[in-house]
Amino acid sequence: MGIGIAPAPATPAREGLIINDFAIVVATANGTGSQTANLAILRALFKMGIPVNGKNIFPSNIQGLPTWYHIRLSADGYTGRRHTSEVLVAFNQATLVQDVQTLPAGGICLTNADWRSVPQRDDITTYAIPVNEFIRDSGMKGKLKDYLANMVYVGALAHLLDIPLERLDEALSFLFKGKRRTVDSNMAVVRAAYEWAAANLSRDAGPSAHPYRVAPMDATDGLIMMTGNEAAALGAVFGGVTFAAWYPITPSTSVIDALNGYLEQLRRDPQTGEATYAVVQAEDELAAIGMIVGAGFAGARAMTATSGPGISLMAEYVGLAYFAEVPAVIWDIQRVGPSTGLPTRTSQGDVLFTYYLGHGDTKNVILLPASLAECFEYGYRAFDLADTLQTPVFVLSDLDLGMNNWMSPPFDYPAEPLRRGKVLTAEDVAERGFARYKDIDGDGITYRTLPGNPHPRAAYFGRGTGHNDAAVYSERPEDWESNMLRLARKFDTARGLVPGPVVEDVAGAEVGIIAYGTTEPAIREARDRLAAAGIPTSFLRLRALPINDEVAAFVARHERIYVVELNRDGQLHTILLSELPALATRLVALAHLDGMPLTARWVVEARGPPHPLAQRAGAPSPAGTLSRARGR
Amino acid sequence: MTEMTPARGARVNAIGLAQADYKGLPSTLCQGCGHNSIANQIVQVAYELNVRPHEMLKLSGIGCSSKSPAYFLGQSFGFNTLHGRMPSLATGALIANHAMRAIAVSGDGDTASIGLGQFKHLLRRNVRMVYVVENNGVYGLTKGQFSATADEGQELKYAGTNDFPPIDICMEAILAGCGFVARSFSGDAAQVRELMKAALSHRGTAVLDIISPCVAFNNDDSSTKSYSYGKEHEIPLHGIGFVPKEAEIEVEAYDPGEMRVVEMHDGSLIKLRKLETDYDPTDRLGAMHRLQWAQAQREFITGLVYYDDSRPSLAEASRMVDAPLASLGEGQVRPGREVLAELMSGLM
Numbered sequence: 001m002g003i004g005i006a007p008a009p010a011t012p013a014r015e016g017l018i019i020n021d022f023a024i025v026v027a028t029a030n031g032t033g034s035q036t037a038n039l040a041i042l043r044a045l046f047k048m049g050i051p052v053n054g055k056n057i058f059p060s061n062i063q064g065l066p067t068w069y070h071i072r073l074s075a076d077g078y079t080g081r082r083h084t085s086e087v088l089v090a091f092n093q094a095t096l097v098q099d100v101q102t103l104p105a106g107g108i109c110l111t112n113a114d115w116r117s118v119p120q121r122d123d124i125t126t127y128a129i130p131v132n133e134f135i136r137d138s139g140m141k142g143k144l145k146d147y148l149a150n151m152v153y154v155g156a157l158a159h160l161l162d163i164p165l166e167r168l169d170e171a172l173s174f175l176f177k178g179k180r181r182t183v184d185s186n187m188a189v190v191r192a193a194y195e196w197a198a199a200n201l202s203r204d205a206g207p208s209a210h211p212y213r214v215a216p217m218d219a220t221d222g223l224i225m226m227t228g229n230e231a232a233a234l235g236a237v238f239g240g241v242t243f244a245a246w247y248p249i250t251p252s253t254s255v256i257d258a259l260n261g262y263l264e265q266l267r268r269d270p271q272t273g274e275a276t277y278a279v280v281q282a283e284d285e286l287a288a289i290g291m292i293v294g295a296g297f298a299g300a301r302a303m304t305a306t307s308g309p310g311i312s313l314m315a316e317y318v319g320l321a322y323f324a325e326v327p328a329v330i331w332d333i334q335r336v337g338p339s340t341g342l343p344t345r346t347s348q349g350d351v352l353f354t355y356y357l358g359h360g361d362t363k364n365v366i367l368l369p370a371s372l373a374e375c376f377e378y379g380y381r382a383f384d385l386a387d388t389l390q391t392p393v394f395v396l397s398d399l400d401l402g403m404n405n406w407m408s409p410p411f412d413y414p415a416e417p418l419r420r421g422k423v424l425t426a427e428d429v430a431e432r433g434f435a436r437y438k439d440i441d442g443d444g445i446t447y448r449t450l451p452g453n454p455h456p457r458a459a460y461f462g463r464g465t466g467h468n469d470a471a472v473y474s475e476r477p478e479d480w481e482s483n484m485l486r487l488a489r490k491f492d493t494a495r496g497l498v499p500g501p502v503v504e505d506v507a508g509a510e511v512g513i514i515a516y517g518t519t520e521p522a523i524r525e526a527r528d529r530l531a532a533a534g535i536p537t538s539f540l541r542l543r544a545l546p547i548n549d550e551v552a553a554f555v556a557r558h559e560r561i562y563v564v565e566l567n568r569d570g571q572l573h574t575i576l577l578s579e580l581p582a583l584a585t586r587l588v589a590l591a592h593l594d595g596m597p598l599t600a601r602w603v604v605e606a607r608g609p610p611h612p613l614a615q616r617a618g619a620p621s622p623a624g625t626l627s628r629a630r631g632r
Numbered sequence: 633m634t635e636m637t638p639a640r641g642a643r644v645n646a647i648g649l650a651q652a653d654y655k656g657l658p659s660t661l662c663q664g665c666g667h668n669s670i671a672n673q674i675v676q677v678a679y680e681l682n683v684r685p686h687e688m689l690k691l692s693g694i695g696c697s698s699k700s701p702a703y704f705l706g707q708s709f710g711f712n713t714l715h716g717r718m719p720s721l722a723t724g725a726l727i728a729n730h731a732m733r734a735i736a737v738s739g740d741g742d743t744a745s746i747g748l749g750q751f752k753h754l755l756r757r758n759v760r761m762v763y764v765v766e767n768n769g770v771y772g773l774t775k776g777q778f779s780a781t782a783d784e785g786q787e788l789k790y791a792g793t794n795d796f797p798p799i800d801i802c803m804e805a806i807l808a809g810c811g812f813v814a815r816s817f818s819g820d821a822a823q824v825r826e827l828m829k830a831a832l833s834h835r836g837t838a839v840l841d842i843i844s845p846c847v848a849f850n851n852d853d854s855s856t857k858s859y860s861y862g863k864e865h866e867i868p869l870h871g872i873g874f875v876p877k878e879a880e881i882e883v884e885a886y887d888p889g890e891m892r893v894v895e896m897h898d899g900s901l902i903k904l905r906k907l908e909t910d911y912d913p914t915d916r917l918g919a920m921h922r923l924q925w926a927q928a929q930r931e932f933i934t935g936l937v938y939y940d941d942s943r944p945s946l947a948e949a950s951r952m953v954d955a956p957l958a959s960l961g962e963g964q965v966r967p968g969r970e971v972l973a974e975l976m977s978g979l980m
């Protein structure tokens with residue numbers, strides 16, 4: 001079964017030129033400085049007005065292991081990963097053979113003329129570039145030589161694909177923050193390679209002719225480009241973050257790097273040097289979250305950023321913060337687990353763990369950003385939610401969104417003032433009294449005071465032990481039960497406060513797709529392809545947990561729902577089964593597991609595992625609905 | 633603001649609070665537990681130093697010791713956190729509100745076993761707080777296992793013989809960069825009080841390792857953490873007197889040959905009356921040497937073991953605005969529309 005149609009051939013026979021609709025993969029060794037070269041190409045294409053997305057498929061290593069940078073150009077605006085890339089820059093001798101094999105027929109390959117044993121394929125075009133000559137001519141030594149080799153492929157690609165040198169100059173100037181001398185020395189190599197290629201490699205005729213070209217468009221006018229982690233940090237700054245504690249871990253470190261940069265720029269008085277924030281690098285993730293729970297208890301807007309292994313360590317404090325009801329914001333930039341797993345590959349594998357993180361009965365609020373704009377928005381909304389609900393709020397981004405460069409419309413300024421939740425001043429306490437855990441409003445959210453409140457009855461003793469309404473230690477069964485039921489009531493209140501799903505109902509669609517986060521671009525593309533093949537699909541993109549009634553209604557409106565996600569066990573699928581037991585037979589997990597970002601092709605061809613519940617319930621097999629379209 | 637009204641006729645301190653205003657809930661610890669005595673001294677010290685309860689934070693981990701913040705300063709905010717993890721919560725709370733002072737109470741299990749890492753990193757960061765270890769060498773709540781500060785070769789009914797050397801909390805504190813390291817004995821109320829007062833004036837983290845015998849599980853005379861052993865083997869390095877900053881002008885004349893006066897960062901004075909000749913609490917190597925000597929002799933030295941106020945506290949090093957971070961309003965923490973617009977155009 002699966003939402004399948006016959007896959008389109010990877011490389012359809014192409015007549016004439018293929019413009020702005022192909023993918024480039026640059027294979028290099030880690031630590032050789034290729035990132036600047038790749039980002040320069042990406043940015044030059046972006047400033048040509050062509051929709052692009054760059055994905056760095058990199059190793060967990062400082063130097064030497066292979067790394068691949070994927071750039072997809074799509075005139076139609078698709079930003080999901082492409083299954084194949086037609087243009088290969090094979091600049092890593094160690095992976096040369098494997099890299100050349102991945103090229104589809106008709107593809108082109110740039111490689112180093114001095115390397116022997118370049119695999120010969122007669123269905124591709126290979127360009128051997130005298131890289132070593134350029135390096136020799138430049139007079140550079142040591143590490144700089146490797147670095148310059150990267151600028152050689154930039155120049156050669158510029159000629160082969162038709163990227164104007166001015167755009168590359170501008171891109172390098174952006175990346176080097178306007179340092180003209182650095183830009184010039186890089187551009188000298190780019191230009192030399194460009195000129196050599198122009199003189200020696202004819203694109204349009206002869207054995208070096210090929211169809212791949214770029215051409216200016218206006219599809220990116222007014223858009224910004226940055227990484228999700230940078231957008232998250234910026235959102236936190238506009239959410240009034242005052243404290244962050246963290247421990248370095250891939251792929252979340254750049255959240256804090258960006259946060260430090262923005263805070264230094266925007267929240268430190270240039271005259272006095274005094275800051276309206278503090279950032280502490282903790283000794284581990286457990287200490288990091290302990291610090292933000294302490295800061296949240298004291299009334300600061302506090303956050304941490306981490307990844308799966310860090311979440312494992314944080315379990316203790318998340319449970320305490322849930323139970324003692326302390327606001328905290330935890331960004332989890334997901335990578336592949338279990339254990340150390342694949343530290344530099346992307347995943348949606350922490351959904352179940354974070355949702356229930358904490359022993360005993362614990363349920364946590366989770367936000368699920370799918371774009372730069374949502375990283376920015378949740379950057380500040382997470383604080384509003386944590387303060388309003390007095391609970392830890394997780395934001396589950398992932399490596400693909402967090403570390404790669406994406407396009408986005410400029411971010412909207414927050415529409416509402418900071419929401420600080422139910423906090424009592426000394427005057428409030430004098431007027432109405434204070435019992436920390438008394439549910440006065442019936443929404444499960446109680447009132448709190450902050451340390452420093454001078455009213456003699458304002459103080460309370462925060463604790464992870466059983467307590468009554470007045471926060472006094474209690475082992476009474478009725479106190480325990482009523483407190484836990486109130487926490488459940490608060491979680492139900494959260495359903496109406498978190499961002500609701502984005503729903504796209506398509507008339508006549510029997511099939512619906514539920515997904516979240518960075519699978520969205522590939523699913524959007526896949527749905528277009530399915531629709532073109534006569535299979536309309538509706539789509540619900542979940543933006544937060546817990547779910548609300550809109551999700552149940554969406555599932556009820558469709559015969560079959562595929563829950564697409566990047567993990568093995570279908571983690572959101574599992575949560576939906578427990579939240580929507582009456583609709584469970586409609587839900588099928590489509591889980592993508594290999595650590596790579598989702599592709600439209602995978603979605604179109606995917607075959608979910610036979611669903612035991614569906615079989616037991618005698619429900620029609622999903623294949624029954626869709627196999628006709630696959631021409632079975 | 634509501635005024636606090638002390639019980640009629642009660643003696644009050646300079647801010648109008650009676651000693652009873654500094655009390656907490658009745659203790660649920662064992663009768664005769666050294667921890668109760670320490671809680672009582674904290675009440676007395678807070679009263680004498682005119683501590684404003686809302687400016688004091690009480691913090692603890694998990695264990696017998698960590699229950700005790702409920703038994704003092706009932707009008708102060710507190711947090712009974714996780715086993716061995718109180719230092720991190722303290723760090724965050726005291727950065728979020730650096731105007732607060734804090735007394736943290738931990739135990740030997742909480743500090744020297746499960747919490748050794750967070751303890752040492754707290755000291756490295758020099759978070760301004762008093763960190764009391766109520767040290768009895770045994771796990772009481774779980775009925776008598778050895779802790780990491782138990783003596784090597786010690787025997788306990790439940791746990792048998794301890795084969796491993798003790799972790800010395802004062803030595804660990806000095807190695808981690810702590811600038812106020814003191815040891816005392818819960819049976820010596822006057823010394824505990826004076827050290828507590830001095831600790832509250834310290835610029836950064838002040839560690840008070842207080843041997844506090846467990847009456848239920850570790851009060852055998854052979855244990856160095858028993859009451860009788862403590863009484864017999866305590867070697868005070870000096871008598872200690874603390875003079876708060878406000879009382880500065882009333883410092884009595886002293887004889888330099890018998891008394892050493894150490895001025896603290898906030899202007900308070902610690903007067904050390906010499907019992908041992910030439911003990912210098914500002915000599916780091918000397919302090920380590922003295923502690924190791926005492927451990928080898930199965931003696932324990934009491935008093936201010938090491939003092940150095942040259943390192944800034946974490947809050948000082950963080951270069952924050954004067955107002956506590958937690959008190960900052962939207963205008964101070966959310967940049968304006970034009971800032972976002974400018975950033976966006978820079979990313980196009």
